[in-house]
Amino acid sequence: MMERGLVLELHGIGLSQGATTHLDRISLSLAAGERLIVLGETGSGREALMRVLGGFPEKGDVITGTIRYAGGPPVPAGSRSKPALRTAYLPNPLSHPLVPHASVAAQLTRIVARKLNAPFGSAREELRLALERLPGAVTLPLLDAKPTALDPVTIATGLIASVSAQTPDLVLAESPFADLGPKAIKTLLNALDAEQQRLNYGLIYATGGLSPIARLGGRVLVLRAGKVVEEGSAERLMSGHAHAYTRRLFEALPRLVMENPRPRSLSRGQPLLQFHNVPFGSEPPPKNLYGEERPVRDGVTFEIRRGASLALIGEPQSGRHALLRLMLGVDPAPSGRVLFDAVDLNVLSEGMAARIRRRVAYISGRDDTLDPRMTLWDTVEEPLRAHLNISGELIAGYREAALKRVGLASHDGKLPVSVLSPFDKRRLAVARAFVGAPLLVVVDEPLTGLDAFAQNIMREVLIDFRATQGPAFLVLTSDFTIAQALAEDALVLEGGKIVEKGAIAHLVHSPKHDATKALIDAVSLSREAASV
Structure with missing residues (x-):
């Protein structure tokens, strides 16, 4: 291990590919035991900076500037020389x-x-x-x-x-905990914090999120379009005394509203999805002396009305997807009844159940839910062509209206899905849902893998979808801030069981179960961060 002193010094680092500049004369230094958080949206240059520091350039990279390790002589940043530190x-x-x-x-x-x-x-x-x-x-x-x-x-x-x-003497962390869930992120950041203090290594942490800044602190370098916007302590930047771009970046990140939540909308529609005494949990249904399953007296019972919203909140292994499969009839309920639009899914054939599920749209944070071989236009048109006998002119009109609503109307409609960015794929999934006029929209971790600005736009697109089209929303997430933005009621899950339920405003203000408290605490940042 090194004594306290210089670990790394960069001077005039540039990276370009052809006519595109990814880094423009970046200079920085790092001391032993110090932590530097590189903050920026996708394409800001943080990924390119980590490529230079890690020594794994891509084909076509032209790298300029020098790097000095541990007080040694400056060396060209693009050289393959082994650094004099671990x-x-x-x-x-x-x-x-x-x-x-x-x-x-x-x-x-x-x-x-x-x-x-x-x-x-x-x-x-x-x-x-x-x-x-x-x-x-x-x-x-x-x-x-x-x-x-x-x-x-x-x-x-x-x-x-x-x-x-x-x-090590130096640790390069490239968004190491992004999209792992707020509760896990908090635990892992705390572990990394403790290990860095114990070993006194220099840490460069690249991120597009606010949580590492609020929990790790240290010095923050804000990048935009390959240039340094500003540099300063985490406390100063989170206090609001920062560059306008930095403030907008922080403001785009979700916050948990602890007081004066948005007013609850009236859900006066007819029941759309009804759960009646359906067993759900880690324990199998009880059996009688003959090995037959006995009726469950305390199974799960709830309903989602037309136009209403419900969030299933829990960590990835909490059982939220198992509950979703029961709700949509993908997995048959062992007992009880599951009704969708007054139709019992348990008595339908698979073909009839599939027809019912056509009224359900699915918007996921996974990029593999859309066929990468299809074009942008075909992806939006497919639900109309498959289920409705309408003219091509009408289909084109619905398609263009949907793409305009999500901000994709200017894109080349003949582009394959495979070349779209994660943000564009997410918006394309919303446009596809728009044209289908669904009764229920399942929104599954919709902000995964997106930077702060893209997350903010996606939230607005989804809120607009619900406000204008009026479908019921079923939100699956581990993040209470996302649940609060998109839904009004929630079921909190842990270990394959529903541990708490109620209005999200009430759960945030007065949580009862430890799992609910932990999930809320994981997204409750410092007072300074929350006030930006």
């Missing part, structure tokens, strides 16, 4: 940084062994000790499984442990 890289587990055919423990151990120039057995012991210091129940035997068998939060914990086991 550098560890902390990626996001959702970016699939590990190969799928080998166990996580083996891969992380090889990384530690290579960085420490140590035998495999010694490196594995260092990794085990590092895991023991972290909160939670992640152990080395648990990581003796392939990445596909483990959840992203477990892999993220293992990645933090591997970084600590390397005893």
Whole structure:
């Protein structure tokens, strides 16, 4: 480990590809034990800066400027020379940084062994000790499984442990916990904070979100279009004494409204989706002496009326998707009744149930829900052509109106979905839902992978969709701020069970269950951050 002093110094760093400039004369320095948060939206240059620092340029990158490591001589930033300090890289587990055919423990151990120039057995012991210091129940035997068998939060914990086991001088963290859920993000940020203080390494953390700034603090470098907008302490930037762009970036991020929430809309429509005494939870339905399932007396009962909104709030493994599958009749209810538009889904054939589900639109944060081979126009037109016998002129009119509503009317309609950005794909899914005139819209983590400005626009698009079209909304999320923006009532889930339910305004103000309190606490940032 290095003594307190200079870890890294960049001077005049530039990166371009052809006529496009990604970084424009960036200069910065970092001391041992210091943390620098690089904040910017997608395309701001933060990804390009991390490529330069990590030494993994892309084909066609032209890199200028110099880097000086640990007080050594300046070297060209584009050179392949090995830095005179131990550098560890902390990626996001959702970016699939590990190969799928080998166990996580083996891969992380090889990384530690290579960085420490140590035998495999010694490196594995260092990794085990590092895991023991972290909160939670992640152990080395648990990581003796392939990445596909483990959840992203477990892999993220293992990645933090591997970084600590390397005893680095510098850690490069590229949005390592983005989209893992607010509760997990808080836990992982706290773990990273504790490990950095213990090991005193320099930390550069690239992010498009506010949570790392509020929880880690330190110095913040704001990038826009490859240039530094401003640089300063997290406290100053979050206090509102910042550049107009920085303030707009912070204002675009969601906040939990603790007082004076928006007025509750009146839901006077007929029941659309009804759950009557349906068993849901980790325990199987009780059986009688003959092995037959007995009726459940305390099953789940609720309803969603036309035009109303309900959020299923919980971590990814909480059971929210299992409940959704029951609600839509994808999985048959073992007992009780599930009615959609007054039709019992349990008595329908699969073909009839599929016809009913045509009145349900699905908007997801996953980019693989749209066919990448279809064009932008075909994606929007498909629901109309498949289910309605109307003229091509009418179809084109509905298509253009829907694309205009989401801000995609100026795009080339013959472009394939595969070339669209995640933000454009998300808006395209909303346009596709628009033309289908659904009775129910399922919104599943719609802001995943989007930067602050894109998240703000998506929230506005979805709020406008509900206000103008009037469908019922069913929102699946682990983030109370998203639930509060898009829904009025909620079911809170944990461990495959519904642990609390009620109006979101009431849950935020007076939560009862520990799971609800933890989810709210995870998105409740400091007073300074909330006031920006």
